[in-house]
Amino acid sequence: MGPEPYALLLDECMVIGQQRMLAVLGLSAQKTTGQATHYADVVVLALVIGTSWTADAIEACLRKISQQQGRAPLYVVSDGAANLKKGIAQAGLVRLSDVSHQVALLVEHQYKQRADFLAFMSALTLCKFKGIMLAHAYFLPPRQRTIARFMNLGTVVGWAVELLGNFSRLSADEQTKFSWLLPYEALVVELGAVFSLTEELVNPLKMNGLSTLSSKVCLTLSEKVAPVIPATLVVTLRDWVLSERAKLSDPGSK
Numbered sequence: 001m002g003p004e005p006y007a008l009l010l011d012e013c014m015v016i017g018q019q020r021m022l023a024v025l026g027l028s029a030q031k032t033t034g035q036a037t038h039y040a041d042v043v044v045l046a047l048v049i050g051t052s053w054t055a056d057a058i059e060a061c062l063r064k065i066s067q068q069q070g071r072a073p074l075y076v077v078s079d080g081a082a083n084l085k086k087g088i089a090q091a092g093l094v095r096l097s098d099v100s101h102q103v104a105l106l107v108e109h110q111y112k113q114r115a116d117f118l119a120f121m122s123a124l125t126l127c128k129f130k131g132i133m134l135a136h137a138y139f140l141p142p143r144q145r146t147i148a149r150f151m152n153l154g155t156v157v158g159w160a161v162e163l164l165g166n167f168s169r170l171s172a173d174e175q176t177k178f179s180w181l182l183p184y185e186a187l188v189v190e191l192g193a194v195f196s197l198t199e200e201l202v203n204p205l206k207m208n209g210l211s212t213l214s215s216k217v218c219l220t221l222s223e224k225v226a227p228v229i230p231a232t233l234v235v236t237l238r239d240w241v242l243s244e245r246a247k248l249s250d251p252g253s254k
Contacts, residue, residue: 010088
């Protein structure tokens with residue numbers, strides 16, 4: 001890393017048997033382009049293997065990197081894993097949320113115990129299972145992830161929105177095969193609005209980084225939402241943006 005302020009990306013990113021890999025990437029602490037961070041923007045500072053990564057072990061790794069660089073990072077970006085959060089805190093460093101993970105987590109908390117959502121997920125799985133190798137297989141929903149499902153749930157919701165929007169154009173047989181989707185139309189519309197909002201929230205932060213200006217954009221978006229989006233989710237997203245903005249060294253700056 002050069003002499004300018006730097007940041008770290010921290011992730012426990014691979015598990016094989018009893019071995020776990022902790023990856024630490026370095027990058028400039030200041031955004032210089034209006035694009036999301038990609039491979040060319042980062043350098044590998046550590047790839048460390050261990051049977052477990054406790055907060056103490058993560059703290060030690062971060063302190064070693066700070067020593068090697070001759071200074072501490074301005075901040076560390078990570079997902080919400082408890083060991084990562086605690087290790088960063090023990091090292092005395094500022095943690096910023098991984099935007100995509102955190103927003104997906106907030107949406108998950110809103111829906112993961114809702115009966116209509118759980119029934120919709122079960123119906124999607126059954127549809128995928130029953131429709132394989134049948135004539136209408138080309139209409140089947142995208143494959144769902146079992147881990148971090150809410151990270152790509154938007155593609156499944158987009159499929160449902162499109163299918164319902166074009167339902168009258170389907171053949172009689174196709175309508176029969178996908179009639180199970182009709183009782184979930186209100187939920188699909190709601191989820192479609194939710195994922196449109198979250199995409200609009202994530203983009204300014206990914207493209208421009210966390211700043212007073214980008215957080216203002218996010219807060220403005222949270223005030224202009226579709227009425228079908230649960231108010232509790234809007235409040236949760238707004239509170240999260242405010243909590244992240246409070247971590248800025250100068251929250252009043254642009």
